[in-house]
Each structure stands twice: as structure tokens, then as C-alpha cells.
Amino acid sequence: MAPENLADERAFIGELVGDRPAEWDVAGELPVDLLRKMGAKGMLCAEVPQAYGGVGVGSRENGELTAYVGSLCSSLRSIMTSQGIAASTIQRFGDREQRKRYLAELTGGKLAAVAFSEPEAGSDLAAMQTRIRPDGDEFVLDGEKKWVTGARYADLLLVLVRHGDDAAAVVVPTDTPGVHIEPVADPLGCRAAGHSQVRFDQVRLPVPRVLGGGGQSLSLLFTTALSYGRMSVAWGCVGILRACLSAATGHAKRRVQSGKPLAEHQLVAGHLADLLVAERTSAQACEAASRSWESASPDMIVAAVLAKHVSAGHAARGAATAVQVLGSAGSQDGHAVARAYRDAKLMEIIEGSNEICRLILSQHALESF
Ligand SMILES: Cc1cc2nc3c(=O)[nH]c(=O)nc-3n(C[C@H](O)[C@H](O)[C@H](O)COP(=O)(O)OP(=O)(O)OC[C@H]3O[C@@H](n4cnc5c(N)ncnc54)[C@H](O)[C@@H]3O)c2cc1C
Structure with a gap:
């Protein structure tokens, strides 16, 4: 627990x-x-x-x-x-x-969303085109971002942009003229998260809106932002697994079929064991990543990728297992395991898809062994 x-x-x-x-x-x-x-x-x-x-x-x-x-x-x-x-x-x-x-x-009640993905720059963030250019004593921002979680509710957008030959992170109030936010219709999961497409049309920004004056390396900016995001998503997946364990064990104890509770049918019991292994394994990967983060260990970037990859995969498979244990009882919108099933699948896409995580991990393996 x-x-x-x-x-x-x-x-x-x-x-x-x-x-x-x-x-x-x-x-x-x-x-x-x-x-x-x-x-x-x-x-x-x-x-x-x-x-x-x-x-x-x-x-x-x-x-x-x-x-x-x-x-x-x-x-x-x-x-x-x-x-x-x-x-x-x-x-x-x-x-x-x-x-x-x-x-x-x-920390005072304003809400922020983070925009890095673009229509032509999903897994390949190096293809990003959104940029700022200086104009007088201001910057002008132009470009387009996609699937920005929470943009629908946000007061501020943290936008990753090109800045000359380098990159920058800029803070853009959502009520700035030229910011257009269009919610994504009918997402598969995390349906209430306010995902939106965002367009910047000659948005004028005073210099203090550019973090550290800009001129950072693109990969450093992405890696920093994504590492936090990966750990957060990974821990979120541990939560999905805990909700699934609670729903599946509760149902398996209560529901009687063929004269005994589902939990006493060995094939169902096997599902419960798989869910427990998924939750414990994911939590341990997250704890290891968080310890690396707290000690600013050199392996913290890889530890975050590993935690995210392990936890997202377990959550996606674990949520499917939980639906299986509940049968028709978990097969309706509004049930926690049905929601978990849809939400968990998206965890295998965000903050570096399964494939991108495996590429990073394989690179680490090649360098380490
Ligand atoms: C629920 C959700 C929330 C999101 N929130 C945000 C957010 O807050 N801010 C934001 O900026 N973006 C956000 N995104 C966008 C997200 O970051 C991208 O969807 C993700 O990076 C994948 O990009 P893509 O969708 O363009 O897929 P693609 O890059 O087109 O990939 C499609 C498939 O091809 C695979 N693939 C791509 N390139 C390679 C490769 N080189 N090698 C092997 N396989 C490859 C991928 O793994 C995937 O399976 C969100 C997306 C979702 C679904």
C-alpha cells in the first residue's frame, strides 16, 4: 500500500x-x-x-x-x-x-499548460517550427502547437519555440491578442483534460516573457521539460493501477459465479496477481526515478524514461485486465475501470511514446554494456 x-x-x-x-x-x-x-x-x-x-x-x-x-x-x-x-x-x-x-x-491559483508538439513535430521534436523573432523592444511569436493538455483552462502557456539558431521557453498569457485555442473534439481518454490545438498569430511578447532571455539548446529544454513530465505521468500510472486493483479485488471478492467468489477461481486470481505485480513494479521504478531526481544523479533522465515506459505499459495492460475481471460490470462509460482503460492507453503515447522510450533505453544499453 x-x-x-x-x-x-x-x-x-x-x-x-x-x-x-x-x-x-x-x-x-x-x-x-x-x-x-x-x-x-x-x-x-x-x-x-x-x-x-x-x-x-x-x-x-x-x-x-x-x-x-x-x-x-x-x-x-x-x-x-x-x-x-x-x-x-x-x-x-x-x-x-x-x-x-x-x-x-x-502557486497562487493561475493555471498553466505546456506546448511543445506541433502538427509536423510529434515524436520528432527537432522538426519544431514555432519561433520568436525580435521586433523593436519586443518579441513576435508565430506557429502552431497541438494536443496541449489543459490549454482550454489555462491562464498561461509555456511554449517551447525556436529562437534564432537556438531555442527558448516563453510564457504567454492566453488572453494575449493572436492566441487562438481550439479544444480537441472527443479525445479517446483523459476526456476532461482540456486538450487543445493552439495557434499563435503574430503574438507580441515583452522581453521578460522569454525565460532566461532565450538562446538555450533545444534538446536541453525538451529533456528538462519531458523528464519532469515523464515522472509525473509514471506516478499517475501507478495511481491508475491502484484504482484498478481496488476495483478488481473488490469485485472478485463479492461476485459469485459457479458457486464461489470470482477470486477463488484460479484464472481470475491470476489476473489479480498480475495487477499487483504491475502496481509494485511500476511504483518501484517511479521511486527509483524520484530518488535519482532528488539527488540530481546523472542517471535521472534515463530513470525517468524507464519509469514512464514501465508504468505506462503496466497501466495499459493492467486496466485491460481490470475490465476483464469485472466483465460487463466494468464495460460502461462511468465505471472507473472503463475510464482507466481509455486513459491508460494514452499514457503509452504522451511524454515520449513506447517506441521513443525504447529507442532512448536501447541507446543507453548500448552505451552502458
Ligand atoms: C492525451 C495526450 C496529451 C498530450 N499533451 C500534450 C501537451 O500537453 N503538450 C504537447 O505539446 N503535446 C501534447 N501531446 C502530444 C504528444 O506529445 C504527441 O502526440 C506525441 O509526442 C506523439 O506525437 P504524434 O502524435 O505526432 O505521433 P507520431 O510522432 O506521428 O508517431 C506515431 C507513431 O509512430 C511512432 N514513431 C514516430 N517516430 C518514430 C521513430 N523515430 N521510431 C519509431 N517509432 C516512431 C510513434 O511511437 C507512434 O507510435 C499530447 C498527446 C496526447 C495523446
């Missing part, structure tokens, strides 16, 4: 969320006031230091909180992941003034 750290935060979130995730999933929308309440307590990006208004916890504690939210609602967890990526990127690349200003906004 998961350690009960951040008990007050869990109780607060549990109370706010209640039994509403199924309703949000069907409606395809999260309540923005709930997001702002969680945001204003710093819970959407709990690793932000207290000096900037955050909760100031380590990666493992934040991971367990993320898993808890993931066990309730993957759409809500997705918002948490985006806010956390934005905060960690600002912390890493922003100057003193930018950190002070934007981190205070992100």
Missing part, C-alpha cells in the same frame, strides 16, 4: 473531488474553480519551494500525491503534470525575477 504522506493534502483533494470524475469524463470538462482551489494551495506543482509559495516537497512525496490524484481522475492528474512541467521549467530556466513572478502565479 502507498505511504500516507501529505495526508492533509490528500484529504483536501479527496473532499473536493468526491465521486465526480465519472461525470467529468462523460461531460468532457473539469470544474475550473476546483483546479484554482488546488492550484492556490500549491498542490498542482507541489515541488515548488516554499520561498516561491509552493508546498516544497520532494519528488517522491509529490509522486505519491500524483499517484493519489491519478487513482481518482487521470484528467485532473494531467492538469497537475502540465502545471508541474511549467513550474520546473520556469525554476530551471527563468531568471530571479521570472522565478519570483511566475512561480508565485502558479
Whole structure:
């Protein structure tokens, strides 16, 4: 079982969320006031230091909180992941003034989304075309991003762009003239996460909106943002597996077929064992990645990829197993395992698809052995 750290935060979130995730999933929308309440307590990006208004916890504690939210609602967890990526990127690349200003906004109730993918730059982020160019004492931003989680609810977009021969991360208020946000219709999973296509049409930005003045390496920016995102998604998958374990074991104990509970039929019991192995293996990969992150170990980038790859695969297979155990009882919109089945599949695509993770891991194997 998961350690009960951040008990007050869990109780607060549990109370706010209640039994509403199924309703949000069907409606395809999260309540923005709930997001702002969680945001204003710093819970959407709990690793932000207290000096900037955050909760100031380590990666493992934040991971367990993320898993808890993931066990309730993957759409809500997705918002948490985006806010956390934005905060960690600002912390890493922003100057003193930018950190002070934007981190205070992100722990004060403003919502952020992170935009890197483009119509022609999905797995191949090096193909990115969105760029800023200087114009007088401002920058002008042009381009297009796709599937930006939470953009529909966001006050701020953290946008990764080209900047001359280098790259930059820019903070763009969503109400800036020239920012166009179009929600993605009928996503397969995480239906309430507010995924949107975003177009920037000659958006004018004052210089302080460019983190650290820009001129960073594209791969460093992506790797930093994606590493946080991978760990957050991985922990979210642990939450999906915990929700599936709870639903599957509960059902297998209660439902009687052929004169005994499903749990006493060995083939069903085997499914429960598989789910437990999936949850424990994923949690251990996440704990290892978070320990690497906390100690700024050189293997932290690979550890995050490994945790994400292991956990996403287990969550996708585990959610399918949970639906199998519940049979028709879990085969309807509104049931936690049906939602988990759709949500978990998308975890194999985001923050580096299965194939991209395997390419990174194979490269690491070739260099290490
Ligand atoms: C639920 C969800 C949330 C998202 N949230 C965000 C967000 O917040 N911000 C954002 O910027 N983007 C977001 N995205 C976009 C996401 O990052 C991309 O979908 C992802 O990077 C894959 O890109 P693609 O969809 O263009 O697929 P493609 O890159 O076209 O890939 C299609 C398939 O080909 C495989 N493939 C591609 N290239 C290779 C290769 N070189 N070798 C082997 N296999 C390969 C892929 O693994 C995949 O299976 C989100 C997407 C989803 C589905």
C-alpha cells in the first residue's frame, strides 16, 4: 500500500473531488474553480519551494500525491503534470525575477499548460517550427502547437519555440491578442483534460516573457521539460493501477459465479496477481526515478524514461485486465475501470511514446554494456 504522506493534502483533494470524475469524463470538462482551489494551495506543482509559495516537497512525496490524484481522475492528474512541467521549467530556466513572478502565479491559483508538439513535430521534436523573432523592444511569436493538455483552462502557456539558431521557453498569457485555442473534439481518454490545438498569430511578447532571455539548446529544454513530465505521468500510472486493483479485488471478492467468489477461481486470481505485480513494479521504478531526481544523479533522465515506459505499459495492460475481471460490470462509460482503460492507453503515447522510450533505453544499453 502507498505511504500516507501529505495526508492533509490528500484529504483536501479527496473532499473536493468526491465521486465526480465519472461525470467529468462523460461531460468532457473539469470544474475550473476546483483546479484554482488546488492550484492556490500549491498542490498542482507541489515541488515548488516554499520561498516561491509552493508546498516544497520532494519528488517522491509529490509522486505519491500524483499517484493519489491519478487513482481518482487521470484528467485532473494531467492538469497537475502540465502545471508541474511549467513550474520546473520556469525554476530551471527563468531568471530571479521570472522565478519570483511566475512561480508565485502558479502557486497562487493561475493555471498553466505546456506546448511543445506541433502538427509536423510529434515524436520528432527537432522538426519544431514555432519561433520568436525580435521586433523593436519586443518579441513576435508565430506557429502552431497541438494536443496541449489543459490549454482550454489555462491562464498561461509555456511554449517551447525556436529562437534564432537556438531555442527558448516563453510564457504567454492566453488572453494575449493572436492566441487562438481550439479544444480537441472527443479525445479517446483523459476526456476532461482540456486538450487543445493552439495557434499563435503574430503574438507580441515583452522581453521578460522569454525565460532566461532565450538562446538555450533545444534538446536541453525538451529533456528538462519531458523528464519532469515523464515522472509525473509514471506516478499517475501507478495511481491508475491502484484504482484498478481496488476495483478488481473488490469485485472478485463479492461476485459469485459457479458457486464461489470470482477470486477463488484460479484464472481470475491470476489476473489479480498480475495487477499487483504491475502496481509494485511500476511504483518501484517511479521511486527509483524520484530518488535519482532528488539527488540530481546523472542517471535521472534515463530513470525517468524507464519509469514512464514501465508504468505506462503496466497501466495499459493492467486496466485491460481490470475490465476483464469485472466483465460487463466494468464495460460502461462511468465505471472507473472503463475510464482507466481509455486513459491508460494514452499514457503509452504522451511524454515520449513506447517506441521513443525504447529507442532512448536501447541507446543507453548500448552505451552502458
Ligand atoms: C492525451 C495526450 C496529451 C498530450 N499533451 C500534450 C501537451 O500537453 N503538450 C504537447 O505539446 N503535446 C501534447 N501531446 C502530444 C504528444 O506529445 C504527441 O502526440 C506525441 O509526442 C506523439 O506525437 P504524434 O502524435 O505526432 O505521433 P507520431 O510522432 O506521428 O508517431 C506515431 C507513431 O509512430 C511512432 N514513431 C514516430 N517516430 C518514430 C521513430 N523515430 N521510431 C519509431 N517509432 C516512431 C510513434 O511511437 C507512434 O507510435 C499530447 C498527446 C496526447 C495523446
